[in-house]
Amino acid sequence: MLLPTVVLGGMWLLRRDLRKPNWVIPTQMAVSPAYRSQTANPVLPKGITMQLPPPGTLARDEHAFHYSNTDADRKRAGRELVNPFPPTHENIERGRLVYEAFCLVCHGISGEGDGPVVPKFPNPPNFHSIESKALSDGEMFHVITLGRNRMAGYASQLQWDDRWQVIHYIRVLREEK
Ligand code: HEC
Numbered sequence: 001m002l003l004p005t006v007v008l009g010g011m012w013l014l015r016r017d018l019r020k021p022n023w024v025i026p027t028q029m030a031v032s033p034a035y036r037s038q039t040a041n042p043v044l045p046k047g048i049t050m051q052l053p054p055p056g057t058l059a060r061d062e063h064a065f066h067y068s069n070t071d072a073d074r075k076r077a078g079r080e081l082v083n084p085f086p087p088t089h090e091n092i093e094r095g096r097l098v099y100e101a102f103c104l105v106c107h108g109i110s111g112e113g114d115g116p117v118v119p120k121f122p123n124p125p126n127f128h129s130i131e132s133k134a135l136s137d138g139e140m141f142h143v144i145t146l147g148r149n150r151m152a153g154y155a156s157q158l159q160w161d162d163r164w165q166v167i168h169y170i171r172v173l174r175e176e177k
Contacts, residue, residue, distance in 0.1 A: 063160045069146040069153075074139055081138030085161070087168045095169030098162045102154065111173040122150070127170055140167050 024030050035041050041049040058064060067073040085091045099107075108114040111127035118124065125132050135143075144163045147153035154163060 078139035
């Protein structure tokens, strides 16, 4: 009997506003001297607070791409990489949007290398040529990702998915699909 009386009586006497946070007696956990993300830091490597990810780590939406921009690595990408997207209507439509926004200016509306900036920008290849048709999806993905000679890489402008989906649209232009 005594314990509930003391507890309830104490609560009534204190009448704490329960919508407010509780009292914190040792405040070290609540108010820690944390460094702000983009400030100097005397404790961490290089004197910066926000550290770079360790080599070899990938962010959640990132994809590993272990190829350099050489002919040998382009061929290897051609052998090793498979288009992860099936040629569905949605993927081809997405590819068309990407193509029309990013590639058409040079490669032309039907992929013949006759876009509006040609010949000021010299001679993009004709996607309907025998050499171009011989490229596998992986090789094309390598060109689109890292670039080749006069064509710049599109990794910084196009997401991984878009770079695969646009390949389906190139194949549609060639009437391979
Ligand atoms: C500024 C002009 C330009 C733009 C924009 C451009 N390309 Fe290219 N592309 C080229 C040129 C030039 C080459 C030939 C590069 C070389 O000489 O190796 C090429 C080559 C290629 C190849 C290799 C084809 C082959 O037959 O060898 C592919 C695939 C390709 N481009 C896809 C794309 C895609 C997809 C886009 C859009 C995301 C794009 N390109 C945007 C100019 C461009």
